[in-house]
């Protein structure tokens with residue numbers, strides 16, 4: 001079974017996807033982390049802001065893998081280095097949507113994302129999972145939440161990790177990425193026509209998980225998945 005979770009920035013996609021993977025014993029893939037890792041590589045290797053297409057000839061040098069740390073938490077490796085923390089910083093957040101507009105970057109990552117589904121059931125979160133990466137996914141969730149609630153959640157999360165960011169900075173980044181992601185030419189953020197919309201503005205982590213697990217049970221009752 002493939003579960004696709006798409007939606008706007010900071011609405012809880014990866015939290016939901018991770019919880020689903022744990023509850024169902026599926027593999028979890030954070031496609032946004034892959035775009036962030038490509039961005040980090042560009043920032044570290046001389047790709048200047050505004051000339052993001054200079055990443056194209058460098059793509060062959062990038063190897064992205066997922067692994068688990070000593071506590072069993074998923075980590076992402078960029079050419080063997082654990083960059084899980086660094087990709088969440090504001091520098092990457094400010095640039096990532098510009099890299100994600102580039103067709104060659106998307107082709108490079110989508111091919112790898114599709115490969116993960118060859119080894120069993122997966123849940124993947126991102127922007128184009130239900131529309132482009134897995135248009136035949138058995139369950140597609142389009143997650144959404146009020147923008148100020150999303151900004152507050154991201155702010156609380158970054159503050160709790162000791163990051164010195166302001167609410168204005170977070171809100172501006174959210175607005176800019178949502179705009180670019182929805183309006184780009186290649187695989188824009190869209191709700192798939194057969195996706196279930198879930199507004200989690202008033203739902204906590206457990207409540208959103210319960211809603212989606214119920215959908216999974218309904219699918220399992222009518223198929224042999």
Ligand code: CDP
Pocket residue numbers: 008009010011031032033035036096097098100125126127128129177178181
């Ligand atoms: O966690 P957050 O929602 O802030 O972002 P993310 O899922 O880590 O994704 C970072 C950025 O990567 C997004 O703003 C998109 O520009 C891009 N992305 C994409 O274009 N397609 C995906 N499937 C996943 C992410």
Ligand code: CDP
Pocket residue numbers: 008009010011012013014015016153154157200203204205208
């Ligand atoms: O992956 P995405 O950027 O969509 O969001 P996330 O990283 O899963 O969630 C952003 C923050 O919102 C995290 O700190 C979650 O714990 C929190 N969250 C929440 O407070 N209530 C929810 N229903 C879902 C997520």
